[in-house]
Amino acid sequence: MNRLEILRFALRGLLANKMRSALTTLGILIGVAAVILLVAVGEGSSQSIQKNIQRLGANTLTISPSFTGGGGRGGPAGGGQNTGPRTQARQLTLADAEALADRAAAPSVASVSPVVTAGSATATYEAASHDIGQLVGTYPSYFEAMNKQVARGTYFFNDDVLAARKVMVLGTTVAEELFGDLDPIGRQVGVSGVPFTVVGVLKESGSTGMQDADDVALAPLPAVQQSLTGFGPLGSIVVRATGASATASAQAEVTAILNQRHGVTGGAAADYRILNQATLQETVSAATGTFTVLLGAVAAISLLVGGIGITNIMLVTVTERTREIGIRKAIGAPRGAILGQFLMEATLLSLVGGLSGVLVAFAGTRFTIAGIEPVLVPSSVALALGVSVGIGLFFGGYPANRAAKLRPIQALRHE
Amino acid sequence: MTAPVLRVRGLVKEYGEGDARVRALRGVDLDVDKGDYVAVMGASGSGKSTLMNILGCLDVPTSGSYQIDGADVGLLDEHRLALLRNRRVGFVFQSFNLIPRMSALANVELPLVYGGVGQAERRSRALAALEQVGLSDRLHHEPNQLSGGQQQRVAVARALVTAPALLLADEPTGNLDTASTRDVLDILDRLSASGRTIVVITHEDDVAAHAKRVIRLVDGAIVEDRRRAPVDGPPPRLAEAAR
Numbered sequence: 001m002n003r004l005e006i007l008r009f010a011l012r013g014l015l016a017n018k019m020r021s022a023l024t025t026l027g028i029l030i031g032v033a034a035v036i037l038l039v040a041v042g043e044g045s046s047q048s049i050q051k052n053i054q055r056l057g058a059n060t061l062t063i064s065p066s067f068t069g070g071g072g073r074g075g076p077a078g079g080g081q082n083t084g085p086r087t088q089a090r091q092l093t094l095a096d097a098e099a100l101a102d103r104a105a106a107p108s109v110a111s112v113s114p115v116v117t118a119g120s121a122t123a124t125y126e127a128a129s130h131d132i133g134q135l136v137g138t139y140p141s142y143f144e145a146m147n148k149q150v151a152r153g154t155y156f157f158n159d160d161v162l163a164a165r166k167v168m169v170l171g172t173t174v175a176e177e178l179f180g181d182l183d184p185i186g187r188q189v190g191v192s193g194v195p196f197t198v199v200g201v202l203k204e205s206g207s208t209g210m211q212d213a214d215d216v217a218l219a220p221l222p223a224v225q226q227s228l229t230g231f232g233p234l235g236s237i238v239v240r241a242t243g244a245s246a247t248a249s250a251q252a253e254v255t256a257i258l259n260q261r262h263g264v265t266g267g268a269a270a271d272y273r274i275l276n277q278a279t280l281q282e283t284v285s286a287a288t289g290t291f292t293v294l295l296g297a298v299a300a301i302s303l304l305v306g307g308i309g310i311t312n313i314m315l316v317t318v319t320e321r322t323r324e325i326g327i328r329k330a331i332g333a334p335r336g337a338i339l340g341q342f343l344m345e346a347t348l349l350s351l352v353g354g355l356s357g358v359l360v361a362f363a364g365t366r367f368t369i370a371g372i373e374p375v376l377v378p379s380s381v382a383l384a385l386g387v388s389v390g391i392g393l394f395f396g397g398y399p400a401n402r403a404a405k406l407r408p409i410q411a412l413r414h415e
Numbered sequence: 416m417t418a419p420v421l422r423v424r425g426l427v428k429e430y431g432e433g434d435a436r437v438r439a440l441r442g443v444d445l446d447v448d449k450g451d452y453v454a455v456m457g458a459s460g461s462g463k464s465t466l467m468n469i470l471g472c473l474d475v476p477t478s479g480s481y482q483i484d485g486a487d488v489g490l491l492d493e494h495r496l497a498l499l500r501n502r503r504v505g506f507v508f509q510s511f512n513l514i515p516r517m518s519a520l521a522n523v524e525l526p527l528v529y530g531g532v533g534q535a536e537r538r539s540r541a542l543a544a545l546e547q548v549g550l551s552d553r554l555h556h557e558p559n560q561l562s563g564g565q566q567q568r569v570a571v572a573r574a575l576v577t578a579p580a581l582l583l584a585d586e587p588t589g590n591l592d593t594a595s596t597r598d599v600l601d602i603l604d605r606l607s608a609s610g611r612t613i614v615v616i617t618h619e620d621d622v623a624a625h626a627k628r629v630i631r632l633v634d635g636a637i638v639e640d641r642r643r644a645p646v647d648g649p650p651p652r653l654a655e656a657a658r
Binding site (some may be wrong): 012324326327330331332335337341412 | 471517522
């Protein structure tokens with residue numbers, strides 16, 4: 001009685017009941033494919049979120065004013081009463097931005113872009129009008145720092161900033177809302193009554209969560225200040241570090257300069273806040289990791305259900321064939337041969353089901369699922385296959401062993 | 416005289432516990448010599464099937480000793496017992512007990528597969544055994560495509576194919592019509608004439624008339640042991656036919 005014979009017996013046993021074998025295989029297939037696919041979707045979405053964050057600029061620091069340190073002040077003109085140790089919290093100014101651009105004091109800083117944001121600016125073109133989600137007045141370096149690329153037309157340049165030219169680069173959403181199929185380049189858009197000339201349209205960056213990243217318009221800082229926001233404090237300052245490894249030192253340099261300029265000393269809380277994209281990325285990847293685990297748990301349940309399917313079928317098969325086991329024993333089959341046959345049947349079922357599940361999952365990950373490109377995680381393949389084969393072996397082997405241990409006459413009398 | 420093929424001493428088999436205890440066999444002593452053809456008769460409930468199952472190593476006795484070819488069955492472990500069933504005993508059941516969805520040839524080959532016989536030899540021995548029972552033209556039919564008589568002949572071929580020391584048949588004709596019964600009994604007669612040791616269980620006198628020795632079992636004990644023909648001679652029916 002060699003392995004080949006056992007394999008032949010097992011195959012014959014499986015083929016004797018094709019429908020049941022096929023359905024069992026299908027159950028395992030679905031379980032395995034679900035685990036691999038769902039984990040791949042989780043991984044894919046977490047990677048795409050990370051990519052989106054990276055698209056915002058991995059090496060950038062965003063400095064925005066913070067009033068928690070000073071407390072109790074709100075007016076845009078600056079200078080109010082404080083209850084803390086400091087008497088005054090200061091807004092971010094253009095002078096702050098210029099100080100940060102000082103190469104000697106801040107060697108890790110590659111570029112500084114002061115930013116003002118006009119809330120609720122309505123753009124009009126002929127009869128069309130659109131509320132721009134975010135109208136940003138800034139310097140050209142902002143494009144690079146925030147990873148904004150122009151798809152059509154050009155960026156605006158330093159000359160435009162110096163001359164405060166009313167030019168504008170639109171996000172795709174704004175361009176579509178105002179111009180539809182028309183080419184917006186060179187046309188005039190009215191923003192709160194002030195005409196701006198469109199010089200470029202940004203590449204579509206896709207929406208991230210609730211916010212439409214393409215519902216933006218960018219214009220030179222002085223042009224926006226002149227016509228919309230006035231020459232008040234800055235909304236924020238975007239600082240790009242010289243490299244990914246330099247963000248920490250850039251943050252330290254920026255902190256030192258601003259502390260000095262704003263008179264923040266010792267234990268006093270700063271009147272500004274620095275948002276580091278790298279830290280943000282860590283936080284978000286921790287969150288998406290949880291998400292992947294959640295998907296994996298859902299998939300594991302479907303694998304478990306598939307496993308219970310195998311268990312059930314194996315129990316039924318063995319019970320139903322107890323008489324056959326009795327006959328085989330009566331004509332001298334050793335226990336090992338009988339056990340081997342049933343174990344082989346279980347292994348074949350779960351292996352064939354598992355492997356085709358892997359194939360289905362491989363095919364499935366080539367498609368985009370719900371806007372997410374799945375990324376195959378090798379360990380999930382190994383886990384799903386291992387669990388399905390393990391369940392098959394255990395729950396196929398256990399009842400078969402019990403039946404093989406029966407005295408032949410007991411097995412023969414079994415109905 | 417060589418040692419008997421079968422030697423049974425004080426065989427007792429009890430089923431159940433306490434008040435519900437049933438003694439199916441109450442101390443059976445039996446020797447069967449090589450070449451004998453024994454019919455064990457008895458009404459239903461007389462313990463004849465129980466005796467047969469124990470002789471075929473399918474069941475274990477409550478007490479008593481049992482030797483096949485000089486080997487004490489009670490001392491054998493699971494693996495040796497399987498070997499014994501495979502090599503020394505051929506069993507024919509009343510309900511045929513062929514494995515469904517396997518061809519006649521595969522069914523007959525099966526004991527040889529478990530006995531570890533190579534493929535070519537297996538095939539030729541199975542073909543020879545099927546030839547012996549006159550089924551050479553039904554090799555690739557599955558059990559459900561064969562008549563009862565044909566199925567039983569396949570079962571006889573399966574029992575013979577390992578050339579066992581002992582052929583046990585438990586009511587082999589119980590489920591067969593008269594024509595098939597005659598076929599199967601003719602085969603058993605021929606096997607006996609060729610020197611095979613056979614033990615048949617039956618409640619039909621017709622069947623018992625073929626045997627060289629008839630044992631009558633009542634309530635789990637032997638009440639009659641009658642020899643109808645010498646051990647070395649041909650079975651009575653063949654002897655009559657030759658006369």
